Amino acid sequence: MRILGIESSCDETAAALLETSDSGSGVRVLSSVISTQIPLHRLYGGVIPELASRNHSGCLPSVLQDALSQAGCGIEQVDAFAATGGPGLVAALLVGHTAAKALALAAGKPFVSVNHLEGHLLSPFLHCPEELTRPHMPPPHLGLVVSGGHTLLLDVRGLGDYRLLGRSRDDAAGEAFDKVAKMLDLPYPGGPEIDTRAEQGDPQRFELPRPMLHEPHFDFSFSGLKTAILYTLPKLSPGGDPRELDPTTLCDLCAGVREAIVDVLAQKTLRALRHTGHRILAISGGVSCNKALRARMSDLCRREGVRLLLPPPALTTDNAAMIAYAGLLHARAGEFSPLEATVDPNLPLAGFATRS
Ligand code: KG4
Ligand code: ZN
Numbered sequence: 568m569r570i571l572g573i574e575s576s577c578d579e580t581a582a583a584l585l586e587t588s589d590s591g592s593g594v595r596v597l598s599s600v601i602s603t604q605i606p607l608h609r610l611y612g613g614v615i616p617e618l619a620s621r622n623h624s625g626c627l628p629s630v631l632q633d634a635l636s637q638a639g640c641g642i643e644q645v646d647a648f649a650a651t652g653g654p655g656l657v658a659a660l661l662v663g664h665t666a667a668k669a670l671a672l673a674a675g676k677p678f679v680s681v682n683h684l685e686g687h688l689l690s691p692f693l694h695c696p697e698e699l700t701r702p703h704m705p706p707p708h709l710g711l712v713v714s715g716g717h718t719l720l721l722d723v724r725g726l727g728d729y730r731l732l733g734r735s736r737d738d739a740a741g742e743a744f745d746k747v748a749k750m751l752d753l754p755y756p757g758g759p760e761i762d763t764r765a766e767q768g769d770p771q772r773f774e775l776p777r778p779m780l781h782e783p784h785f786d787f788s789f790s791g792l793k794t795a796i797l798y799t800l801p802k803l804s805p806g807g808d809p810r811e812l813d814p815t816t817l818c819d820l821c822a823g824v825r826e827a828i829v830d831v832l833a834q835k836t837l838r839a840l841r842h843t844g845h846r847i848l849a850i851s852g853g854v855s856c857n858k859a860l861r862a863r864m865s866d867l868c869r870r871e872g873v874r875l876l877l878p879p880p881a882l883t884t885d886n887a888a889m890i891a892y893a894g895l896l897h898a899r900a901g902e903f904s905p906l907e908a909t910v911d912p913n914l915p916l917a918g919f920a921t922r923s
Pocket of ligand 2 (some may be wrong): 683687714715852853884885
């Protein structure tokens with residue numbers, strides 16, 4: 568089976584083609600094309616929804632063309648079409664979703680509407696060959712999704728069977744990185760900017776809060792970091808102007824923020840691993856690209872005897888390979904969406920209503 572996936576929920580226009588054999592063993596990524604709008608939104612310090620959707624409409628045809636030609640595949644050789652149905656920016660979602668439905672209708676092939684968060688959640692398994700030979704994917708595991716919009720700890724029992732253990736009560740981890748970076752006058756998106764500077768910084772120099780670290784639930788809170796930086800800046804530069812910070816201080820602040828976020832993520836994940844007894848941890852979303860988070864989680868998993876799965880860095884931020892992969896798993900399970908399916912900017916992941 569060959570499936571074409573489209574992603575357009577935020578500021579990346581992406582298309583990817585995946586192929587799987589009839590026996591269901593092994594998935595090959597034939598192509599994965601991403602056209603990023605980051606340079607455009609960087610001018611405004613964040614994503615402008617109207618610009619995002621207009622840009623998706625403009626570049627989707629060439630992104631699709633590139634994905635097909637890199638895969639050496641004609642549209643008539645595609646067996647199913649998948650697209651992100653939410654959560655995300657409504658007008659941006661509509662561009663990719665409507666295009667995939669139109670292609671499915673024209674080709675007379677099935678359509679799968681994919682939850683963007685499920686795409687992230689399952690992405691660590693895409694490049695995990697021996698897992699792909701299993702009849703039932705994904706295997707039971709603990710999922711940590713850390714993206715720009717969400718921080719979720721999920722007890723995954725099987726495809727579509729996701730129980731929410733914890734989530735951020737305010738800012739998501741990626742959002743915290745982005746907002747603090749903005750306060751430090753660093754470009755959007757802030758996560759990679761903070762990550763790079765943190766490599767040269769001293770994480771111990773500034774004492775930053777780690778909210779809810781010792782509370783016995785699995786929820787997170789990251790908004791206190793903004794306040795802490797707000798009160799720290801005036802002590803470090805005239806008028807609290809971040810442009811007046813010396814480079815060492817800037818790197819130390821970045822290292823402190825990164826350490827605070829990683830400490831909380833690691834501590835809650837460890838507790839959730841012990842609570843659920845899962846032996847596999849899969850981490851996904853843009854923040855899973857963070858160097859310190861990857862290092863800390865691999866130490867933690869080694870000590871706990873837990874298998875750690877991470878997507879390759881290029882598949883951590885938004886891409887269409889993860890959407891095609893989630894679509895493929897649902898298609899294999901015989902689960903398709905009607906062409907009447909529409910987008911939902913607040914689409915919950917299955918099981919959100921029930922906390923276990
Ligand atoms: O998963 P994603 O592409 O978007 C959503 O679905 O929300 O994640 C984007 C987020 C941004 O907040 C970005 O700052 C963050 O991922 N990010 C990082 C790193 N690379 C991207 N955060 C920390 N360290 C990084 N290296
Ligand atoms: Zn995402």
